[in-house]
Amino acid sequence: MTGDRFRFPKVEFGPEERALREEVRDFIREERASGGFTPMADSWGSGWSPEWSRKMGARGWLGMMWPKQYGGGEKPALHRYIVTEEMVSAGAPCAAHWVADRQSGPLLLRYGAEEQRRSILPRIAAGECYFAIGMSEPDSGSDLASVRTTATKVDGGWTINGRKIWSSGAHRSHYMIALVRTSPRDMKARHAGLTQFLIDLKAPGIEIRGIRNIAGERHFNETVFDDAFVPDDMVIGEAGDGWRQVTSELAIERSGPERFLSTFPVLTELVRELGPEPGERDAETVGALAARTMALRRMSLGISRLLDEGEAPEVAAALVKDLGTCFEGELVREARNLLPATAASQSPDLYGKVLADGVLHVPSSTIRGGTNEVLKGIVARELGLR
Ligand SMILES: Cc1cc2nc3c(=O)[nH]c(=O)nc-3n(C[C@H](O)[C@H](O)[C@H](O)COP(=O)(O)OP(=O)(O)OC[C@H]3O[C@@H](n4cnc5c(N)ncnc54)[C@H](O)[C@@H]3O)c2cc1C
Known part of the structure; x- marks a missing residue:
């Protein structure tokens, strides 16, 4: 039903949410006053500050919704919303942890293996582990199902070959979650045969080449995989299930x-x-x-x-x-x-x-x-x- 798909239920803020907002505002005010940051537009995309990310982690403002056993705070999504809207509207430098906190961590929580969650999620929640997104390729952007980077099964893992492009922050990130083809393209089932890999960006066979944006910043990259080996335990979820994930x-x-x-x-x-x-x-x-x-x-x-x-x-x-x-x-x-x-x-x-x-x-x-x-x-x- 169309009406159902465009539903925007009302959200009320209770005393706990209002107190959290005040706490975040106080923190931002103090940081501003002490020169901790200068406001900027696009601060969540371009304001890269590991120091800021660690401060947020120390306050329990990263991985807020995740289980405590993985360094999370077991808070509702609304709490994360309050923290993020205060940070973005103040122009605070949140780019280092942004992808990991918003997207990669929740993905690992949902589909990742226990060892992946245990080793990585607490570091994201501490503001010390950053992620890049490896979806787009030189000839695959909007039509993501056409990705051509391949992973070939070898003993104990996979060998990855191909190129990802526009990977924001890859040159400063620890990991990339890449969408890669693990079986040949089938025009009748275009979304089949894709797999998500957790890739350690320091591994051999990976070259990260910077691309400058119009602001003159090295924001994104071309990431080249040349026989890069990824162990079996770095597959996320099920091989072949990448599109759904x-x-x-x-x-x-x-x-x-x-x-x-x-x-x-x-x-x-x-x-x-x-x-x-x-x-x-x-x-x-x-x-x-x-x-x-x-x-x-x-x-x-x-x-x-x-x-x-x-x-x-x-x-x-x-x-x-x-x-x-x-x-x-x-x-x-x-x-x-x-x-x-x-x-x-x-x-x-x-x-x-x-x-x-x-x-x-x-x-x-x-x-x-x-x-x-x-x-x-x-x-x-x-x-x-x-
Ligand atoms: C600042 C920035 C950061 C980015 N960060 C990342 C990142 O971290 N990781 C990552 O993987 N990617 C990233 N991207 C890439 C981004 O996701 C792609 O640029 C985007 O999906 C478009 O793909 P494309 O550039 O290949 O353009 P194309 O898909 O080639 O599109 C070209 C034009 O055709 C139009 N078009 C294409 N298909 C249709 C259609 N079906 N209907 C109507 N119009 C259509 C598009 O709207 C566009 O105007 C980033 C891009 C930017 C600008």
Whole structure:
């Protein structure tokens, strides 16, 4: 039923959640005051700080929902939501642990072997172990089922050959979870024969070549596998079941606060610049941006609740990511129109700095994690339009 797939149940915050939010805000305020970080847009994608990640780990803010035996806090998804939305909206540097905490850890918890969970999850929860995503290849992005990197069975493990591309942070990560072909491509069953591997990025036969983004940062990489050996115990879940496993990550990957709040620091600094008595047009624009933020937040929170209840709201998540990432770009454009500034990443003026971060990073928002055209296609199919 279409209506069911676009359900965004209301979420209420109780005293425990409000106390957690205050604790996170106090921490962020103190860190800001002591020079612990300077706000940036796209902080969850580009703000790489192992020190920050370790501080979050020490406070119990990573792996929050995982069982205690794996270093987790056994908290509801809503608690993780509060921590992440406070971090992203403050522009705090969360990139080092982001993929591991959001996606790789939960995947290992769900499909990983006991030894994988025991050895890795506590390190992620401590903010000391980082992950890269190895899905895209030079000729496989939106059409992920066409991946050509192969793993061939050998004694005691697998030999991997091929190339992954756009792997964010691979050069600074400990592991990659790669989607790899383990049996020949079958055009009648395109999603069969794929397997997820947990790959130690320091292993021989792996070369990680940097690719600079338009901000001049080495954000992503081409990762080349040349007869790289991966032991049997590094297969995640069942060999051949990779497609089902990889698609189960998508609702989590696409619906969080990072899909509409990446440029929120621009709005914060804009409001600060406009001061307590903005002009009428300024107030209208800021009000409209704030209202849209709240609508997106309501949708995103609704999905978080559904995930907590064990549902897999992929279509609703696709809608949030499409609307949210378009909004991130519009926010930057509106701010620029309203209050032009000399945008520069090294600008001493914070508004100019976050504006520069925003301008340089929003083009990637609508591509990473699935392009908006493809997401619109998913939503259109659900509505019976295609
Ligand atoms: C900042 C950033 C970080 C990234 N990090 C990672 C990462 O860590 N790991 C990883 O594996 N990948 C990563 N990616 C890659 C990303 O997932 C892919 O770029 C994305 O899935 C699109 O694939 P593609 O680049 O091959 O483009 P293509 O799939 O070739 O698409 C090209 C164009 O065609 C359109 N198109 C394609 N198919 C359809 C269709 N069916 N209907 C309508 N339009 C369509 C697309 O929307 C796009 O405009 C990252 C990308 C960016 C920008």
